[in-house]
Amino acid sequence: MGRKHIKPGKVRLTEVAALAGVSPITVSRFFRNPDTVSAGRRLRIESAAKDLGYVPNLAARALASQRTEVIGVLIPSLTNNVFSDVLRGIYDAFEGSRYSIQLANTRYSVLQEERLLRLFLMQKPAGLIVTGVDQTAEGRALVQAADCPVVQIMELGPEPIDMMIGFSHVDACYAAISHLLAQGCRRIGFLGARMDPRVQRRLQGYQNAMKNAGLFDPRLIVTTAVPTSTTMGGNLFSDLMLRAPDIDAVFCANDDLALGVLFECQRRHIAVPEQIAIVGFNDMEFMAAAVPTLTSVRTNRYEMGLRAATMIMDDVEGRPVTGRVVDLGFEVIERQSSTLQRAALTGPVQADRASGTKW
C-alpha cells in the first residue's frame, strides 16, 4: 500500500478550493495567472488561501509542469571579489522575479564545472549562467542538449553555446600596456597569479603589445599558480626586482596584486610613479583611494551580471533577445600611479579621470 494517513494540518490546493467553493484547477490558475480567473472567485480564493496559510508546493509544480524556475550560476571562485560584483548584478536582476538562483563554485576546474553542470541539469533549470568559454566538450554537449537558455559571462569567444556577454581580456590588457608605453615606459613587468584562462589572455595581450613595440623580454613576466592576494603582489614584485632591477613599470593582472606592489614599493622607498609606474586590472574600489591613486582597467562587472540575467529572463519568457553576443568593453582609468607628467602624489584624492580610451 501507499501512504497511510494525510496529515490533518496540511493545506493543499484542494483545501483552498473547497473553502473558496471552486475547483482545484481554478485555484491553480489563480496562483499562476490571476487575470484568467473572474474577479469574484479571485477574491474568494485569495481570502481562502490566506485563511488556511496555503503555501504552494514547488516540487509538485515542477513535476507536473516539467520545468522549474531555478537559474543555475557557475562561477570559479567565491573569494575573488571580481565575482561578487557580477553576482550582485545577477541577484539584483532576479530580485522580485519568480526565479531563484542556484549558485555553485567550480574552483577554476573544468572537470568540477562539468560535474556541477550535470548536477544542475537534474533540476531542469530555467536557465544557466556559466563563467568563461573553456567548458569541456562534454559539458557543452550536456548544456546544449538541455535546451535551456545559457549565457557565458566574463569574456568573449568564437563559438558561443547560446548567449555571451563579456569583453576581450587580450584587448583590455593591450590597452593598458599601450597606455604605459605612451607614458614612456619601456621595461614593463607583468605580474599574474592563479593564471586562470582570463589571466592567460591578459598575458597574451601584454605579449602582443610588448612585441609590437619591440620591447618584449620574457624575464619581465612573473607568474604563480597560487591565488591572487595583496601579499602575493609584494612577493611577485620582489621576484621581478631580482630578475629585472631595471623595470620602469608593472602591470598587475589583478588589483590585489597592484596594491601589494604599491606597499612593497613603499617598503623599499621606491617612488610611484616616478621610479616605477603601476597599473592594475578590474578597477576595484580601493584603487581610487590609494596613495598615489592607482591606474586600473575598469571592467563592467555589475552590468555584466545584470544583463546576463536579463538576457536569460527575456529568452525564457519568449521576448526577443537583441544581440546574443554582447561586448561590454572596458576602460583604462588613468590615475597617478601611471601618469608620469604629474607628480602631486600626496595631494587630496582626485576624482577619477576617465580620460583613457573607451573601447
Next chain:
Amino acid sequence: MGRKHIKPGKVRLTEVAALAGVSPITVSRFFRNPDTVSAGRRLRIESAAKDLGYVPNLAARALASQRTEVIGVLIPSLTNNVFSDVLRGIYDAFEGSRYSIQLANTRYSVLQEERLLRLFLMQKPAGLIVTGVDQTAEGRALVQAADCPVVQIMELGPEPIDMMIGFSHVDACYAAISHLLAQGCRRIGFLGARMDPRVQRRLQGYQNAMKNAGLFDPRLIVTTAVPTSTTMGGNLFSDLMLRAPDIDAVFCANDDLALGVLFECQRRHIAVPEQIAIVGFNDMEFMAAAVPTLTSVRTNRYEMGLRAATMIMDDVEGRPVTGRVVDLGFEVIERQSSTLQRAALTGPVQADRASGTKW
C-alpha cells in the same frame, strides 16, 4: 484526459528497470543507497542507467519523499567580502555532499529577509543558514514551524531559533579598544559605516570600553549609513579630524575603512602609529601586507561557514550535534599600526604576531 503521448526519448526509472530486468523500486534503491541492492543487480542497473543516459528527476523525488536536499542560505550582502569567506566555508563543507545551496541576499533588511524566508520554505529546504539574530518575530515563527535545522551565524544572542555559531561583537571590539588603551592611547575615535546590527554592537563594545576607562566622548564617534568602502574610510577620518583634531588612535569597524584611514594619513603626512594608531576589524588579507602592517581583530569566518554547514548536515542526518550554540571567539592581531613601542615602520613585512589575547 491527461497527457497524451510520452516522449520517446525520455528515460525514467522504469526504462532503466526494464533494461536491467528488475523492478523500478530496486533501481530507485540503487540510486539512493547502492548497498541495499545485491551486487549482481547493482552492476546490471549501473550499466543500464549508463546506456540509457538516465538522470534522476529531482522534482519527482522531492514530491514523493516530501523533502529536498536544498540548504537555504541568507546573507545580508554580496559586496561585503566578510561574507565571501563565510560562504566559502559553507560551500566547501557541502562540496561533494548531496546537498545543494540556495543563496539569497537580504540587503540588510529584515523585511526582505522575512520575504525570502517565506520563499525558501516553499521548497521545504533540508536546512537553513541565516545571518544574525535580528529576524522578525514572524520570520522566527515561520522558520520554527518549518521544522528543519536552522543555524544563525555571525554573532551570538540570547534566544537561538535552533543552532547558533558566531562570536560576541561587543567583546571583540572591547578587546580591540583595550589593546589601544594598553598602548597608552586616550583619545580613540570610532569609525563605522552601514551600521548594521553587528556594527552597532561593535560600537557598544567601544562605548563600554571607553566609559570603563573614563575616556568616553561622543564627539569621537563618526558613523554613516552608507556601505563601507576604502574611500569612505578616508572621508570618515577627515570628519573625525575636524571634530576632534587631538585623537591619538582610530578604531575602524571594518578593515576597508582602516585601509582608507591609512591612505588618508599618508595623504596628510600623519605618522602611523606614532601620531595616530589604527585598528581595523575582521583581519582581511591585505591588513598584514599594508605599510605599516595594520592591527585588526581576526574573526573565524571561514570556520564559521564550515561549521555551520557541518552542524546542519549532522542534524539532518540524525547525528548528534554537540554544542548547538558555538562561540568561535576572536583574536586581536597586534601589528605595527597600533604598536607604539616599536617603530620599524618600513622594515620587511613581518609574520603575524598573534600575541593578542585569544578569547
Next chain:
DNA sequence: AGCGATATTGACAGCGCTATCACACGGTTG
C-alpha cells in the same frame, strides 16, 4: 533437517500539482 532472523526484492498507492480537453455561457454575425 528445521527454525527464526536477516537481507533482498516487489506491488501498490499515492506525493500535490498542472496539461489537456470538454463544456457551458453570453454575445456576435450572416
Next chain:
DNA sequence: CAACCGTGTGATAGCGCTGTCAATATCGCT
C-alpha cells in the same frame, strides 16, 4: 435563428518517484 466565437470553468489523468508493507531468498544455528 443557426452557426460561430471567446471566455471562464471543470473533470480527468498523469508528471516520475518513493513510503509502506508483504513476499521471497538467504543465512546461521541447533
